[in-house]
Amino acid sequence: MSEPLLSVRNLHVHYPTEDGVSKAVDGVSFDVPRGRTLAVVGESGSGKSQTMYGMLGLVPQPPGRVFGDGAIFEGEDLLRMSEARRRELRGDRVAMIFQDPMTALNPFLTVERQLTEVLQAHKGLSRKAARAESLEMLRRVGIPDPEGRIDQYPHQFSGGMRQRVMIAMALLCRPALLVADEPTTALDPTIQAQILELLKAMQRELGSSTILITHDLGVVAGTADFVAVMYAGRVVERGTVEEIFAQPRHPYTKGLLASVPRLDAGQKEQLVPIPGQPPDPSRLPSGCPFRARCPEATDRCAAAYPERRVLSEGREVACWAA
Amino acid sequence: MGAYALRRLLGIVPVLLVIFTLSFVLMRAAPGGPFDAEKPVPAEVKRNLELKYHLREPWCEARFLPALARPDLQPAAEKALRAENAWASRGERLCTGVFQYGWLLANYATGDFGPSYKYKDRSVNEFIAAGLPVTIQLGLVAMVFALIIGLAAGLVAAMRHNAWEDHAAMGAALLGISIPNFVLGPVLILVFSLTLFWLPPARWDGWQYMILPGFTLGSVYAAYIARLTRGGMLEVIRQDYVRTARAKGLKERVVILRHALRGGMLPVISYLGPALAGLFTGSIVIERIFNIPGMGRYFVDAALNRDITLAMAVVVVDAIFLLVANLLVDLALGLLDPRVRYDA
């Protein structure tokens, strides 16, 4: 297999709080192969978004602290480069789309302004040329009547349309990597499918890779090639979509799958939610952070955090019981 | 948008009416009149003056207390007459009051503020025409100072949140709020005029004369604007859309000036309404300290001299300015926030 587009090793994102250090991301590693989609799955608070922010330099330091062994993207280490270089890459080679397009788009600026500034900043285009490109991209993402709408403000668009605008904004510079942070969570179910289809289509067209952050396993099944399951700031299991769905090894992964309705389940099978709550990142327990909710926990789980075991290429799990 | 503006403009009228009426009642209720402090005046002259100022209305006299209508009635005799016919006297007063109100209102509506009580050959309009431009100039200079210093300080404080720049700027702002302008003014004069001889201490004869008074008047507002800007910017910087702007790889300067500033400025714009009100009030003292011939100083002199017509006119003019200024601020807010402008 060729070099992964992005290779993250042992990433940490810490915040100081009144009660000590909050470890939002506590040693995360994963790879994103070229032209493929990696889904990062977990409950809210598991550190999925913080991993991306930390990697891209969007975590304000101070008060936060981002460090790790490396985040190699197209041959450069995101963690060690200058902020100026990172800024060059952001929006150009790596683009991000966010969960709620209503708050993620600037309500005081026109859509045109928010689109053209990306091209002006990274490609040095004139305003006119940037506008033309933006119109074309709006058309590609499926916005009807782009000429009429490009000068409008975000609040004049519907939710699904706003998300398309965000996607257009992210793809303007033809990035190699698209990070989509829960892109469909804030949308109607009917629109969700359309947006996911759009993302898949654009990825095929550009040959780019995607990191898809989600807590919805249904979305994972439909769009992802690889999966990384996160809990309490760490990756607890990794693998291809088929491996994860067919043979989950980590009890958390199993729990997630059991709590999601599946078409192939029998009528009598019950949905089993995982009891309890995820831990507070500033008060992580000793040993495995999942043990309080884990049906397979043993004494060993309280003693030390489980080692990461590599089962095969790209297949890992961090669990004493697995 | 235009309809809204029109509605607001029309809405000013009733408020002005209330203010006008309140001032008028105050004026009528106040003891004293145009003549008290001066040497006694012959009865006929007094009566003519009273007729001129509409303090006497022949129709009312005839209706309630005809005995008043004698041109040679002495003050003592008048007093006795009123005491004897208490109810008729009250009736006549009320009637005259109503007439005076009507007359004054009609005059005000056409922009004539009547003759001054104290300077009988000058009209109030003359004073206003002389004083208003000066006060407006002073106010503008103060506002410009306040905006420049305040915005800059607030921006720096927000950008260097919790660093020494932040604490210094906010400390200075708090000091600006706490030093009364009548303390700051004399102190500045003491230092810059009387000790260093850099700037003139008083009067209004050129641009150098505007610096100390403008700064003194504007300092409080600079302080408030700095605090509001900092607060607004800190609030905005946490917003998702600022994170998006950074995620797009835009330069920090662009993120702040193009994306954050617009939202962060809103509290400052809202504040401009009350700020302008305060500027007017503050000019009363500033004009006194620096001996500036503006409306504020005329007002105090008028009040102290019992020149009621002048005082009342100043109150009404001030109110007009305030109401219009508030309207403009509201319109500006509407224009700046597209969510308000294009209500779907």
Add this chain to the structure above:
Amino acid sequence: MTSTPLAVAGTDETLEDVRGTSLWQDAWRRLKKNRMAVFSAGLLVVMFLFVVAGPWLSPYTFEQQDLAYGAQGPSLAHWFGTDMHGRDLLVRTMHGGRISLLVGLLATFVSLTIGVAYGAISGYFGGKIDAAMMRVVDVLYVIPFMFVVILFLVLFGRSLILLFVALGAVSWLTMARIVRGQVISLKNAEFVDAARASGVGHLGIVFRHLVPNALGSIVVYATLTIPRVMLEEAFLSYLGLGVQPPAASWGLLVADGANSMTFLPHMLIFPGLLLTATLFALNFLGDGLRDALDPRMKT
């Protein structure tokens, strides 16, 4: 499952370790950490002692004139110097402080009483009553109050009572708005229903249940109103409309000082400094209280 009893999910703590803190305890803790606010409070206490106890310790009274010592700068006999009539400035400053602080506190109290009652009633009853009451506030807001106050004082004489009432009347508007806002957001809470169900009448609910819960905002705003009102009194006294000589207030002393500042700068500087310091401390404390009670605003 591990055998720890009552384990809080996912951590090593037991329920005993997780102690709750009330809003006030939290706020107090935060306030104590704010060194400048604590310093300001200390300064205010010192100032209070200075103006209240000071005159008793001074060998002079505030009206005692000693023309032989007229118009001198600070000296061992007169720590703040004397004014043109030979009166000791130190004791006059202390007296002035008494009046200024007294006026500030009383006028704030007036403003508080009117504002809280008005705002609470308006917010609680809502509907047309609220709309009408707020309309009145809106109109009053626009009236250039200082002008009216000045006119009042000039035309009807300069009494101290009128001063209190006038100053209090000017600042209750914002207090009313703040309290109304709080009451509106609280009036649908469960404890209100509970009170109503146990038979408490309207006024009882408003004043015994809703207002105490809005106490945080009220305290903060009251602390910030005191310096504003003191400033207005000083302003009026400066114009000659407030406190009358031979009594003194800081505003009056500053006015005197400004008039003679070319040759007697100490007359301006001392009272000016004390007035500014007190206002500064009050403002800082008010800010600190606000940050302590509503930490969201700070970061």
